[in-house]
Amino acid sequence: MSIIAATAIAFAFLTVLPMPRVQWTADRLRYFPVVMPLVGVVVGLMGTGLFTGLFYWRVSPLLRGALMALFYLCVTGGLHMDGFMDTCDAVFSREDRKTRLEILSDTHSGAFAVMGCVAVLLLKAGIFSELFGGTEPHFNVLLVLTMIPIYSRIGLGTLFYLPFARKDGLARTLGDTRVPGDRFVLYALLGVCFVPFLGLKWLIVPLVSGLFLYRYRLYCVEAFGGITGDLMGASLELSETLTLLALAAVKG
Numbered sequence: 001m002s003i004i005a006a007t008a009i010a011f012a013f014l015t016v017l018p019m020p021r022v023q024w025t026a027d028r029l030r031y032f033p034v035v036m037p038l039v040g041v042v043v044g045l046m047g048t049g050l051f052t053g054l055f056y057w058r059v060s061p062l063l064r065g066a067l068m069a070l071f072y073l074c075v076t077g078g079l080h081m082d083g084f085m086d087t088c089d090a091v092f093s094r095e096d097r098k099t100r101l102e103i104l105s106d107t108h109s110g111a112f113a114v115m116g117c118v119a120v121l122l123l124k125a126g127i128f129s130e131l132f133g134g135t136e137p138h139f140n141v142l143l144v145l146t147m148i149p150i151y152s153r154i155g156l157g158t159l160f161y162l163p164f165a166r167k168d169g170l171a172r173t174l175g176d177t178r179v180p181g182d183r184f185v186l187y188a189l190l191g192v193c194f195v196p197f198l199g200l201k202w203l204i205v206p207l208v209s210g211l212f213l214y215r216y217r218l219y220c221v222e223a224f225g226g227i228t229g230d231l232m233g234a235s236l237e238l239s240e241t242l243t244l245l246a247l248a249a250v251k252g
Helices: 003-012 030-054 061-075 080-092 099-104 111-131 137-161 172-176 181-195 200-224 231-252
Strands: none
Touching: 003 030, 030 061, 030 137, 061 111, 061 231, 080 099, 080 111, 080 172, 080 231, 099 200, 137 200, 137 231, 172 231
16 A cells, blocks of 8 residues: 555655665655654654653763753654754855755755754753653653654644745655645644643643744745755754753643
8 A cells, every 4th residue: 555655665764763665656655744743653652662761770860861862863863953954054044045945955064054953962962851850750741752753743744735945855756746734634633632631731842833833834935935855854853852842841
């Protein structure tokens, strides 16, 4: 089935997990945006499992936080961080739209890219250090921590339904034959329906994710004329960092 093949393509492309080789065909790639949240399910469960194990390792919270930040970087093969770094160079160049798009295509990393990467990793390590507070892992924290990679990939999938900023490129290759995106409404509802059972304050986490996505979609169209693969990678890194920060604030 095409949707199963699309799932294998999504895991092979978005993670370092071993997957069978599947040919990229238009019929299979049309399902790519809507199977991306399944990658988030697996990444979320793996991350929460590691978090639970590290909770009982009696070393400094900073070391455990750094290992968590590196886990998400490694399991995705640095794919999204690469896009975020290119986006930092483009955005902070303060050049016109054409030049910003050219910078996104440049394979070299500038000073802004390095600073952005370091800033995000430091922030994530610090946030995870805070989440390691207490004597036992909090069930609500574990559940929301599992959901954050799903939220970010739901958002990532919706970006395929923006205009493409280039006539070619990875985003267009993966999303040019996409199926209708109405099922993302269902994904979003499923993503937040459990939260009220934890307490209304936990709604802050999906709310932050949704508000970020709304503003980021507008920014991509305003600043770049649409979406590119690098801008999608930046979306995931920023979304997960902001929602982790919201989780730390809610846990308080």
